[in-house]
């Protein structure tokens with residue numbers, strides 16, 4: 001089946017949540033999912049191969065590192081996951097590219113995320129996408145308890 005990347009709809013949220021629950025230890029409340037979709041729909045994408053086989057949920061935050069007088073924002077990858085049997089097909093790369101384009105459209109200067117220190121496949125994926133590892137976040141994760149890595153990538157307004 002042809003892979004389709006498109007903006008998620010509210011009807012997709014149940015499938016997306018089930019994929020998240022099967023594949024990641026970090027889960028979110030119904031209102032968090034719905035608010036993310038309502039406030040930044042173009043940064044909340046699904047990959048369909050028939051059913052949904054992957055998603056990326058992103059959010060926009062004020063960039064506190066910059067002057068408060070400047071309108072400056074960062075995009076945050078809140079969650080991304082691909083069905084295990086559909087990994088290494090470039091699906092997460094396509095979803096991330098779409099989220100980055102949406103972030104640039106919202107004037108974000110950078111994209112940031114946190115990842116578990118032991119999540120080597122995700123760290124390799126982000127490094128391949130041009131992210132760098134910035135800081136170890138001691139004890140950032142619970143259940144199971146683990147350090148996080150803060151990763152980021154500047155967003156060039158012309159080249160993605």
Ligand SMILES: CC(C)(COP(=O)(O)OP(=O)(O)OC[C@H]1O[C@@H](n2cnc3c(N)ncnc32)[C@H](O)[C@@H]1OP(=O)(O)O)[C@@H](O)C(=O)NCCC(=O)NCCS
Pocket residue numbers: 023024080081082083086087088089090091092093094113114115116119120121122124125126128
């Ligand atoms: C991390 C994840 C999203 C990557 O999704 P994916 O669709 O398989 O990624 P892509 O096919 O776009 O991979 C692009 C590149 O990233 C790197 N990469 C991806 N998965 C990798 C792995 N398991 N080991 C090493 N490198 C990997 C490779 O360089 C790959 O290119 P290649 O296949 O040509 O070698 C996926 O493994 C996943 O859903 N993991 C579980 C959820 C998760 O950990 N999310 C991140 C939380 S922060």
